[in-house]
Amino acid sequence: MSHPIKTIPGITKESTEELIAKTLEVYPEKAKKKRAPHLGANDQASGSACVKSNKKTVPGVMSARGCAYAGAKGVVWGPIRDMVHVSHGPVGCGWYSWGTRRNLMTGKLGVDQFAMQFTSDFQEKDIVYGGDKKLKQLLTEAKELFPLAKGISVLSECPVGLIGDDINSAAKQSAKELDLPIIPCNCEGFRGVSQSLGHHISNDTIRDHIIGTREFSEPETPYDISLIGDYNIGGDVWSAKALLEEIGLNVKSVWTGDGELEKIAATHTVKLNLIHCYRSMNYMCKVMEEKFGIPWLEFNFFGPTKIRESLRSIGERFDQTIQDKVEQVIAKYDPIMQAIVDEYRPRLEGKKVMLLVGGLRPRHTIGAYEDLGMECVGSGYEFAHTDDYDRTAPEMPDATVVYDDPSEYEFEKFAHALKPDLIGSGIKEKYVFQKMGIPFRQMHSWDYSGPYHGYQGFSVFARDIDMAVNSPTWKLVESPF
């Protein structure tokens, strides 16, 4: 696929490289050498990564990264609604990840939905004597107190791996005794370099313990699909699912936002896996392709342009019935989307945005900003791999700055130089830039708004972006005295 080369006046390969060099000046030699390959000027035409990625964070710099546990609990396992997810180890990790990723869920808390914090709350004696016995006891207690839970995940925190507990055997025994799926997930935070390994480890546990253990009771149809890599932040899944159903597909399972364990277990019978967050779940798609012959397709439901492209490429995987419906749906929503663009574009045209998010949004949302007339002058990821940056190159304007696992210092310096009108990043960055008077949206959590996925999501996104950029409050920042 060829892409027209997008350029931004004033931004050249030289200017970006100079900005990078200047930013790194303050670093000690060793750190400078480590960081330099992670910062680069985009080469849009090449379609390949201009930076190195998935390497250890340089010690002592302010990184936005989390850990493997965060990837496993916050992203993959945590959003499954009908399971008890045990943060196995000290109290903190579970407490910090309790309700903070906004994975909305249906059901009644404590009855058939379990978004509380479950922990084994390790004490010193558990470190000394091991926590396996405690684990077995708490699994029994969880089963007694929450009889409608369809399973239990055991997500191990750092100490569990360091003291050498065998949660796998404890979970296996308890699963048998309690007649319940109990999935041990060795996702200790010190493993790997970021959340990303936690995604991978969790995917492997789904492969080993879950997938293929159930089947749907209703007959298969040619339109059975599953929605992979959507975590229902602010209701994203509900918007995306409605749209897929509107084009005639049966969404049999969702991974994992508002997901149900048994439906996930039966995913191996669907006809196509549609994946939104490639970073967190591409391994699973590959596994299901190899093992069950299920094809998979990446798509992007941010903004009407990308939604339209995605719906058509999804349609191509099916028959004329679906393709016709795709065109009907596009025809139905195009005028509605145009009205949104007509309303907001005049207020946002030419505004610059800088992004730093997790695994898909630094590239997926660019199209949505462009639908609103905005341009992306810098983008980067906390925990992406080379294949993510390959996919980013064609989306980003040429020669703009790409940053992998940037320190807060680098991000600040880039923002100073590029003077964006909006920054889309996470909670740790938000207030830094707002103090600087730069409008900000949290692009991990939609700043407690949402959904942002699908057509329904674009109307919310457009409103939120306009609200951020054009809020009259920014005009008050400069004092009259």
Add this chain to the structure above:
Amino acid sequence: MSAEAAVKYVTETPESEKERVAAWINTEEYKELNFKREALVIAPPHTCQPLGAELVAHAFEGSLPFVHGSQGCASYYRSTLNRHFREPAPAVSDSMTEDGAVFGGQNNLHEGLENAIAIYKPKMVSIFTSCMPEIIGDDLVAFLKNARNKGIIPEGMPVPFANTPSFNGSHIHGYDAMLLSILQTLTEGKKVEGRCTGKINLIPGFDANTGNFREYKRLFAEFGVPATILGDISDVFDVPCDGTYHTYPGGTKLDDAADSINGKATLSVGPYSATKTFAWLKDNYSGKHAAIPMPLGIAKTDEFIKKISELSGKPVPESIKNERGRAVDAMTDSHQYMHGKKFALYGDPDQLLGYVSFLLEMGAIPYHILCSKGSKKVEKEIQALLDSSMYGKGCKIYMGKDLWHMRSLIMTDPVDAMIGDTHGKFACRDAGIPLFRFGFPIFDRVNKHRYPIIGYQGVINMVTEICNKFIDIKDETCEDRFFEMMR
């Protein structure tokens, strides 16, 4: 068994079964089962030590909090502080991973210090640990000595450090450990025989309300008593938005903290979250020492004001007497809205003692009192408070329990309202009662950390918030014929 017979199908839980369980979890029978659990902890209202350590590490001028351990931990602490204060919380970690676990964390620590000092130019680096280095047994004393010898730490730069394992105590203990280390480091060799700064040192303990800190400062100013708050977050987590970003806004001046050892007196108002610090101070600091409860409610504020007067030798100024009068006026004017109302409360020991005292003063009933990390001593102290008032009759204390226990309590033995942090909102929704957010963290309301709840002004703020909510409820729920202009 045939292959077909082995197939397991996706099952749906029948609605009737969901309804049965939904009703069951509100019963006495379920409460009993719930209270029997020994290993599983569900929704505990406390977190781990390093969070508290980071809070106080931010509270000193130019101090960079530095997590020795996994970067994921650092991200979690920072996010939590960001969400509560809606402010930046600049902190670094030395990003220990598998090789750190195998070879120890010295390389990470040294490289991390070199980078952090070069990039973020702190005046002080305050180091605290997360789980990993604690388990592998990293020797921070040796590591830091080596760092000094190698010239990684510039001459004269203070680098306090605290061991804050997450599998021990809670955020309040981490606060205590880090504060102790900061004070030990800064005051070393600063004691001067015969010197007295004339100042009173205040140790506020773990308190994530910037308004409280401003209120302490205002009260000292009313008295005309010079004071040093040891760990002042008021300008750190309540920063003006003026188009510029500063990595280290505010905080206790390092010179003031160093000179605090020569103070006239030292007063701790968060005794349970500064126990070790206070014990050390008593042996090392000049002047008088006193540990009193947080000034929440009238009686405990009285105690605080009297103590300042006593320690400073100055009479209580008229302005503060008037403040007290206004707070009491607010209470007598509005007591009818709280009288006899039952409350459930949970939180850290220092805050709990204050809430109980305040509620009893209003004729309200602190019915279920839950503390997830407390001691026998705390329990006894709360019980003594309850015994001192007829409104404490029948109230019960639950130590070492969590918010899923609390849910059982309020479903089987209902109350009118709850006091605690944001995490209590789920149980409150199920019980149909309001949650008054006076604890930490508060993720879902704005500006709560800017409204003091200590001192007489704090009493007025609490009375206003609680009573007006009860009036709101009446307005929203009463029959039309009882809906009237005046309440």
